[in-house]
Amino acid sequence: MDDAQRIQQLRDEIREHDRQYYVDAKPTISDRQYDRLLEELKQLEAANPELITPDSPTQRVGGEPIEGFEQIEHARPMYSIDNSYDPDDLRKWADRLPLEVDSFAIDPKIDGVAISLRYEDGQLVLAATRGDGRQGDNVTQNVRTIRSVPLSLDTQGSPPPAVLEVRGEIYCPWEVFNKWNEQLEEEGQQLLANPRNATAGLLKRHDSRIVAQRRLEFCAHGRGQLDGVDATSVTEFNQQIAAWGIPTNPFTNTANDIDEVLKIIAEFETTRHNLPYAVDGMVVKVNRFDLQDELGFTSRFPRWCIAYKYAAEQAETTLLEILWQVGKTGKLTPRATLEPVLVAGTTVQHATLHNMGEVLRKDLRIGDRVIIEKAGEIIPQVVQALTKERPQNAKLPTPPTQCPECGGDVEIEFDQRRMHDVKAWESRVEREKQRAEKKGEKPREIPQPAPITELDETARYCMNPECPAQFRERLEHFAGRGQLDIDGMGEKVVEQLTEAGLVRTIGDVFRLRERRDEVLELERMGEKKADNLFAGIDAAKQRGLARTLSALGIRHVGSTASRILAEHYRTIDKMIAASEEDIATFKIGENESGIGPEIAKSIYAFLHSHTGEAVVEELRTAGVSLEMPEEETSGSAGSALAGKSLVVTGTLAKYSRKEIEELIVKHGGKASSSVSKSTAYLVAGEKAGSKLEKATKLGVPVLTEEEFETLIAE
Numbered sequence: 001m002d003d004a005q006r007i008q009q010l011r012d013e014i015r016e017h018d019r020q021y022y023v024d025a026k027p028t029i030s031d032r033q034y035d036r037l038l039e040e041l042k043q044l045e046a047a048n049p050e051l052i053t054p055d056s057p058t059q060r061v062g063g064e065p066i067e068g069f070e071q072i073e074h075a076r077p078m079y080s081i082d083n084s085y086d087p088d089d090l091r092k093w094a095d096r097l098p099l100e101v102d103s104f105a106i107d108p109k110i111d112g113v114a115i116s117l118r119y120e121d122g123q124l125v126l127a128a129t130r131g132d133g134r135q136g137d138n139v140t141q142n143v144r145t146i147r148s149v150p151l152s153l154d155t156q157g158s159p160p161p162a163v164l165e166v167r168g169e170i171y172c173p174w175e176v177f178n179k180w181n182e183q184l185e186e187e188g189q190q191l192l193a194n195p196r197n198a199t200a201g202l203l204k205r206h207d208s209r210i211v212a213q214r215r216l217e218f219c220a221h222g223r224g225q226l227d228g229v230d231a232t233s234v235t236e237f238n239q240q241i242a243a244w245g246i247p248t249n250p251f252t253n254t255a256n257d258i259d260e261v262l263k264i265i266a267e268f269e270t271t272r273h274n275l276p277y278a279v280d281g282m283v284v285k286v287n288r289f290d291l292q293d294e295l296g297f298t299s300r301f302p303r304w305c306i307a308y309k310y311a312a313e314q315a316e317t318t319l320l321e322i323l324w325q326v327g328k329t330g331k332l333t334p335r336a337t338l339e340p341v342l343v344a345g346t347t348v349q350h351a352t353l354h355n356m357g358e359v360l361r362k363d364l365r366i367g368d369r370v371i372i373e374k375a376g377e378i379i380p381q382v383v384q385a386l387t388k389e390r391p392q393n394a395k396l397p398t399p400p401t402q403c404p405e406c407g408g409d410v411e412i413e414f415d416q417r418r419m420h421d422v423k424a425w426e427s428r429v430e431r432e433k434q435r436a437e438k439k440g441e442k443p444r445e446i447p448q449p450a451p452i453t454e455l456d457e458t459a460r461y462c463m464n465p466e467c468p469a470q471f472r473e474r475l476e477h478f479a480g481r482g483q484l485d486i487d488g489m490g491e492k493v494v495e496q497l498t499e500a501g502l503v504r505t506i507g508d509v510f511r512l513r514e515r516r517d518e519v520l521e522l523e524r525m526g527e528k529k530a531d532n533l534f535a536g537i538d539a540a541k542q543r544g545l546a547r548t549l550s551a552l553g554i555r556h557v558g559s560t561a562s563r564i565l566a567e568h569y570r571t572i573d574k575m576i577a578a579s580e581e582d583i584a585t586f587k588i589g590e591n592e593s594g595i596g597p598e599i600a601k602s603i604y605a606f607l608h609s610h611t612g613e614a615v616v617e618e619l620r621t622a623g624v625s626l627e628m629p630e631e632e633t634s635g636s637a638g639s640a641l642a643g644k645s646l647v648v649t650g651t652l653a654k655y656s657r658k659e660i661e662e663l664i665v666k667h668g669g670k671a672s673s674s675v676s677k678s679t680a681y682l683v684a685g686e687k688a689g690s691k692l693e694k695a696t697k698l699g700v701p702v703l704t705e706e707e708f709e710t711l712i713a714e
């Protein structure tokens, strides 16, 4: 292959990855792998400058507009940042700067999504994504739900600047990210690759209430158009905007020369692991704005700025075994057992392999030396096998054709999109044949997609509805925290109950009291423990429809979907009476419900299946509440205060008056200044005076700051 061909091949490949990454927010290769492709292209283009075209991925910022959002032309373009994994490149960059620089600003590079916030006369008027750098998506509605983005600047009495464009990062803190992935796991859905993709995926949602449910954060790191802001450097600018209430990074540092810069970067390598958000590098900027302006930009990057990226946390180890675990939906997931190895400060012995297709695509053999990677707190991944070092006796893994726990039949699922393409091909050829025949032409050739092979496998399921392993997992989920939360029925007890055959169906749980003697025979089960268990089971009957539904662990139907369904249908009977179409398409006010066809199909199939009908009957007989209590209609987070009027009084500990009023507005409420009969709540801090008195007199509920926070939390 000559250079020109390889260049073309790389460009095609990179564009495809850009689309998956920026548009779909679902990358299929690691950033490191992507950067390698881009680096190869850069080098080939450097050797063959005549082949550079303006549309090459080396010449432009990668994003593309996302369907359904208004396109916004940026007042000043938003660039990417040149980056390197090699400290020497930073030195070279500094040496080559054509002017004297005596101050650099160094910032953690938060791994989120770039955003431009535009304030006019102190009011937030626009939030736009970077897009292709010239044009981005107007995501103002979504960004307004983010608590750390002030809706108006707090200029403390002085007139606000006419125009302030702050560039920064919207990101998903680890805590939010991990909780979210746990929930996806529970729902049997694909996990999010990393916090950046999580953020990107969320920001392009068309229902801002869904965005509001996930506590994204914002941190500023740059400037766009400015009018009426007199800062002359990064340092001054940060001070200025921080005073106006815009979050800046407390770890921003300055250095006088590149040696000092490299020292700060090296020191931060450990600090970054202790931060509540993902940091993948550090950004070094020329501090003074006049020098920045003099240096200007290339087609993709500012010349006054470079990013150092920390190497991914990888380690080499041996793949000892692949075990298959049975989940509550019957899904069999391969899990790698590894020779223990230290990565990013923790010992790793297991890694997820997702499915057999992935095992085959990665060409893994038992006994292989493998590279594993751990990003933040994400489950470790196997990146690749070192095939050149493959030992003679390395063994091909064999996926189970029978459930490893019950021997039940196994069904294999293949990539839906590929299946569709392959199927559609035959009918496309057929249509072309008919068309050509009619016109008396020779039919055009339609390229055939590669046939479906075992490499396209996406999942394997144990099909035995009575599979004890599945039932055990389901029961553990059913009784678990956040579900029916049955006191006294943890993992161990579930195991005992299923093993002893005391619980074979969900209904058996509620009949346990009748088998008290047998329960007492279980190991380490005393009178007190048993009574505690029975009380826990009784209490669980009153959790309401939303939690009961989510406790059933129906595929794709997790806690969020269950709540939305319960709030809409109110009773199980109405839900059963609904058509699949209705479940998929009902709206909440004017908004999509967020349920969609996949969830609808799953819940409908469950409710109308033999098992589903039996479970519902059993729950009913046991007296489990299958209704949504009236007072629990809260609306979704983000509109928790919809239509309500709130008054704030006294001195608050955590918020300024302005901040809390903004929060009220963000959650759909109205902040008013005087207490009346129509006031929904009074939020009272220290030294509350006459308003508190009046509220008490009128019977208006009074909230502390914490109670207020609970109210607006999901």
Ligand SMILES: NC(=O)c1ccc[n+]([C@@H]2O[C@H](COP(=O)([O-])OP(=O)(O)OC[C@H]3O[C@@H](n4cnc5c(N)ncnc54)[C@H](O)[C@@H]3O)[C@@H](O)[C@H]2O)c1
Pocket: 017, 018, 020, 021, 022, 027, 028, 029, 030, 031, 032, 034, 035, 061, 062, 079, 080, 081, 083, 107, 108, 109, 110, 111, 112, 113, 114, 115, 130, 168, 169, 221, 222, 283, 307
């Ligand atoms: N895996 C894939 O398929 C795939 C595909 C495309 C891109 N990528 C990854 O994305 C990278 C390119 O993305 P990019 O163009 O957004 O570049 P980038 O993420 O490497 O760096 C630029 C961005 O950093 C952000 N940033 C965070 N903290 C900052 C700070 N303190 N100061 C300034 N900026 C800060 C800004 O939003 C800026 O837009 C590639 O290097 C690659 O790793 C991966």
Ligand SMILES: [Zn+2]
Pocket: 326, 403, 404, 405, 406, 407, 408, 462, 463, 464, 467, 468, 469, 470
């Ligand atoms: Zn089984």
